[in-house]
Amino acid sequence: MIRHLFKLIWNQKKSNFLLITEIFFSFLVLFAVLSFILYNYHNYTQPLGFKYDKVWQLWLSPNTDSAAHNIAVQQQMIQRVRSFPEVEHASFSNSNTPFAFSQMNAGMSYKSKKDVFSEVFDVQDDYKNVMGIEVSRGRWFGPQDNGSLHDPIVINKKLQEELFGDEDPIGKLIPIDDSTQYAVIGVVDHYRSYSEFDPEKAAYFHRINLEKDKNSIWNGLVIKVKPGAGVAFEEKMVRELSRISKDWTIEVTTQEKMRQSKAKVTTVPMIAMSLVCGFLIINVALGLFGVLWYNINRRYAEIGLRRAIGASSKQIRNQFVGEVLVIATFGLLLGLLLAAQFPLLNVFQLSSVIYWESIGAAAFLIFLLAIVCAIYPSRQASKIFPAVALHEE
Amino acid sequence: MIQLTDIEKVYRTKTIETVALNRVNLQIERGEFVSIMGPSGCGKSTLLNIMGLLDEPTSGFVAIDGQPVKTHSDSKLAKLRNEKIGFVFQSYHLIHDLSVVDNVELPLLYRSVSASDRRKRALEALEKVGLSARTKHFPNQLSGGQRQRVAIARALAGNPEIILADEPTGNLDSVMGEEIMDILLRLNQEEGTTIVMVTHDENMALKTNRLIRFFDGQQVADSMVIEAQI
């Protein structure tokens, strides 16, 4: 019977052409949207490597150019912040704190590996405690690094793999310029702070040494607050800090809020695409439904004949559902030819698993759609009285 | 082999009620070649549909081989149609998107028959109607007479005990009509297939064993055709 249906559809390919193309395109659109969603979902399920709970973010920017004065103010501010009983930990950093709309990167080379690009995070020793970062190998920064010859860095596993492969990274020296070398002192398994929906990139932490560095102003200040610290404390802290830094702009937000607004960058287009896709699907469903309906009316006599030669009404219903599935299969096979190029040619560097999953899910949805659209018209077809269908004047 | 008892068929639409069959009693015996004649609209097709289990009478009983079919399920009726009955229609009712041989295979599709067996039996049936050279053609590449021969082959492929033919020559000229009639006669005489045929052609009716005349939903005559009349 399945062969019979394929033959029937194949011989009717001209009249089924439109439906097949429609299914072909919806499959591709579904495939694209699902790849996008699955890609984001896959990233979302990966570990971040830090905890944003009860972490507050302060943005500090001086409004005057007097460097020496600003450096002094900066020192006073971090000391004041640490002295609040509500604050557990605090660390300066660059503006690329987790979920901020800011990125910094640099290229580095080690032996044969040239210009490996990596995210750079300038942080103080206490950053580890603020963000709950765990070091899996070697150690984090500490006061013992104050007198070290080289700039200590802590790298993530991704950078370790890209730069050193299987070699032990601890103690490796990376030349940066004529006077500077970085020394790898530790490795964290993960640090993926730009967005929950972005894949992890190679990254390293670079130590801020306020004693030594008398030039840099750090815009970011992250603090870990004790449970219960709320708006009242926020107001008090801003008031106190403004007293120290009269001409600075101070903004406070929480990492949770930053996470939410960063997530919107991905979820809003995702929802929009899903909506557009949904409308498209409804359109295709209506088309499918209409064509089926038309087909069944056009094939009234055929239905009567099939009943006459021994088809039960159930078999008529199954035939029409089967035909729609065969049409869907033709459309899917065409779509698959195209969609399979993505994982095979590794387009966009997405993991091929995501592509195959999207292909599977898109095919499933198309079949489901086809069945849902086919059931009602097919049932109607199965209810046609054979004598009426065969009636001839 | 088919018994009709007190068959009544009434078509009801919103405005009118048509009595298509009015208390028809009829028994078709195995091996008979019965022809049915009567003016247009007198209920001949309705009668054939009821005999062929395509339609239910409004009242009365239909029995096949002594078995009443009234309580049969849809699939049981379908099975009976498939195995015992072959239909031939005035307008052939071939499926245009299928080749000749695929059309002939159709009844076997609703049985558990292997694809190769199906093909074999379809080709045999086509040979019986003299169309072995046209198996890969499509219906629109054939003449009316050839199409009707395909339809007969389709009825034969299922190896039915009875063929119900509703004006099988109605759309054909007399030469082609004769060809079809010859095939049916041969089937009846050589293979013993029971045939019930509706026709408007007195000459063809006279070639059969038994002639039933209908008028306004009622039998008005049922007589053996005597050789001498031909």
Ligand SMILES: Nc1ncnc2c1ncn2[C@@H]1O[C@H](COP(=O)(O)OP(=O)(O)O)[C@@H](O)[C@H]1O
């Ligand atoms: N499905 C139907 N609905 C209403 N009336 C019908 C239907 N089928 C047949 N009839 C009526 O029943 C009568 C008998 O029809 P039919 O059996 O087709 O006659 P015949 O085959 O002898 O020309 C006619 O009056 C016809 O109009």
Ligand SMILES: [Mg+2]
């Ligand atoms: Mg008729």
